[in-house]
Amino acid sequence: MTAITVELNGVKINDDVEPRQTLADFVRDRCGLTATHLGCEHGACGACTIVVDGVATRSCLTLAAMSDGRSVMTLEGLRSDPVMELLRKHFHESHALQCGFCTPGMLIMARDILQRHARPDVHTIRHELSGQICRCTGYANIVKAIVAAGQEMPQQTVAVAETPAE
Amino acid sequence: MKAAPFEYIRPKTVAEASVALGRRGANTAAIAGGQSLLPMLNLRVALIDLLVDISRLDDLKTVTETPDSVWLGALTTHSAIEDGKTPDIFNGLMRRIAGQISYRAVRNHGTIGGSVALADPAADWPCLLVALEATLRIVGRNGVRVERVADFIHDSYATTLTTGDIILGFDIPAPKAPLRWGFAKVARKSGAFAQSIAIAVMQGKNGPVSATLGGAGPRPLPLTATSHQLTLIGSTEEQVRGAISTDLDTYFAGLDAYQKRLHMANILRAARDMQAQ
Numbered sequence: 001m002t003a004i005t006v007e008l009n010g011v012k013i014n015d016d017v018e019p020r021q022t023l024a025d026f027v028r029d030r031c032g033l034t035a036t037h038l039g040c041e042h043g044a045c046g047a048c049t050i051v052v053d054g055v056a057t058r059s060c061l062t063l064a065a066m067s068d069g070r071s072v073m074t075l076e077g078l079r080s081d082p083v084m085e086l087l088r089k090h091f092h093e094s095h096a097l098q099c100g101f102c103t104p105g106m107l108i109m110a111r112d113i114l115q116r117h118a119r120p121d122v123h124t125i126r127h128e129l130s131g132q133i134c135r136c137t138g139y140a141n142i143v144k145a146i147v148a149a150g151q152e153m154p155q156q157t158v159a160v161a162e163t164p165a166e
Numbered sequence: 167m168k169a170a171p172f173e174y175i176r177p178k179t180v181a182e183a184s185v186a187l188g189r190r191g192a193n194t195a196a197i198a199g200g201q202s203l204l205p206m207l208n209l210r211v212a213l214i215d216l217l218v219d220i221s222r223l224d225d226l227k228t229v230t231e232t233p234d235s236v237w238l239g240a241l242t243t244h245s246a247i248e249d250g251k252t253p254d255i256f257n258g259l260m261r262r263i264a265g266q267i268s269y270r271a272v273r274n275h276g277t278i279g280g281s282v283a284l285a286d287p288a289a290d291w292p293c294l295l296v297a298l299e300a301t302l303r304i305v306g307r308n309g310v311r312v313e314r315v316a317d318f319i320h321d322s323y324a325t326t327l328t329t330g331d332i333i334l335g336f337d338i339p340a341p342k343a344p345l346r347w348g349f350a351k352v353a354r355k356s357g358a359f360a361q362s363i364a365i366a367v368m369q370g371k372n373g374p375v376s377a378t379l380g381g382a383g384p385r386p387l388p389l390t391a392t393s394h395q396l397t398l399i400g401s402t403e404e405q406v407r408g409a410i411s412t413d414l415d416t417y418f419a420g421l422d423a424y425q426k427r428l429h430m431a432n433i434l435r436a437a438r439d440m441q442a443q
Contacts, residue, residue: 002174019174019217020207041167042205049271055245056271061204065174066197066219112270130356131269 004068009077017064024048026064027074035075035104046132049105050074056112075104083111086149094145098136105132110146119150169207176219180305180332186218188330196220196332198241199275202284226334239335240279248273257345263290269357279333287322288359293380297365300338306331322384343370348439350432362429364436372399382418382429389413396437406437
């Protein structure tokens with residue numbers, strides 16, 4: 001077993017984990033936070049995407065042991081995050097989910113996109129979202145919701161990423 | 167989809183990590199970003215006894231720029247390059263390539279050292295580093311050695327890495343004149359490994375051209391006839407097509423008709439993009 005200290009959604013947690021345990025299994029099984037969904041468990045579907053030290057991370061491709069000393073944020077920890085509130089509203093209004101399985105990863109990634117791109121257009125969103133799979137194929141409404149949320153973002157909170165030359 | 171059990175350690179220095187990787191009688195692996203290794207462990211196509219976490223070794227994180235070259239530590243992530251946090255002396259080429267690798271959440275953790283160590287035939291960085299004639303620095307049991315990336319990768323997933331070796335980083339020579347480049351990639355799905363990666367670079371206006379193809383064989387290779395033809399001023403498209411055909415037959419035997427057309431189109435696209443800059 002490996003001893004780890006993780007700040008999970010703002011709360012410091014000390015635990016002993018099996019080295020092979022992924023961060024996804026750690027937050028779900030050890031910490032009972034089940035918003036993080038596991039689809040493929042090899043990095044292809046994006047459902048398990050969470051935030052580690054401020055950046056979007058596949059929690060199935062990170063070991064709990066490797067996250068020692070890191071700050072981890074799951075969807076549960078973003079309940080009152082202003083960008084997430086905006087996204088929730090627009091996901092609701094645009095009907096941007098069907099079965100809901102991919103939604104936690106979609107929301108985390110959508111927030112990541114809005115933090116890096118000011119008022120992203122459809123093309124940017126589709127490229128940035130290409131690592132998130134929705135097996136209901138509900139992409140049109142998901143993209144619509146993110147475009148709408150981007151339009152409504154207070155622009156001073158966006159750290160505008162320079163887009164590399166195409 | 168759960169990895170088989172293994173031990174995990176996180177050494178404090180490169181020397182300790184090197185010793186751990188050489189532990190007698192154990193199947194060991196180094197992990198940096200883990201974005202290729204963890205899928206392989208989860209799918210159990212890779213089985214190990216000991217995982218050595220090198221992701222926090224500061225010696226592997228240095229990034230420096232001199233008039234002659236750029237040094238990228240092995241732990242430089244794809245997203246750091248994508249976001250322009252590393253020196254951009256290649257006129258945006260590295261940023262363009264980085265932004266097309268897999269997906270952002272993977273790019274946030276995946277490293278250039280890990281990509282080259284795995285040496286997937288369809289990976290982007292090996293192709294680029296061959297195209298730019300980069301070298302890499304490796305620390306191992308017998309000290310530090312420097313190799314050309316083109317020699318380091320000798321077959322698909324096969325490198326000169328041996329027990330206890332750790333890649334420190336990459337030395338990429340600065341272009342002698344502002345770089346003009348074309349980068350063309352065909353993948354069935356965005357973010358997936360490519361069927362074809364073509365990179366064409368020219369040092370300044372009418373300088374020497376270097377064209378490199380990845381995804382077509384076990385490892386990326388320079389296209390010598392194509393590079394020569396593209397360097398000659400006034401080459402016709404017919405002549406360039408002929409040179410590409412020669413290179414495909416010479417370096418990538420066994421391609422079927424579809425693959426030949428695919429690589430032909432992709433190399434031509436990279437060449438045109440380079441010439442349009």
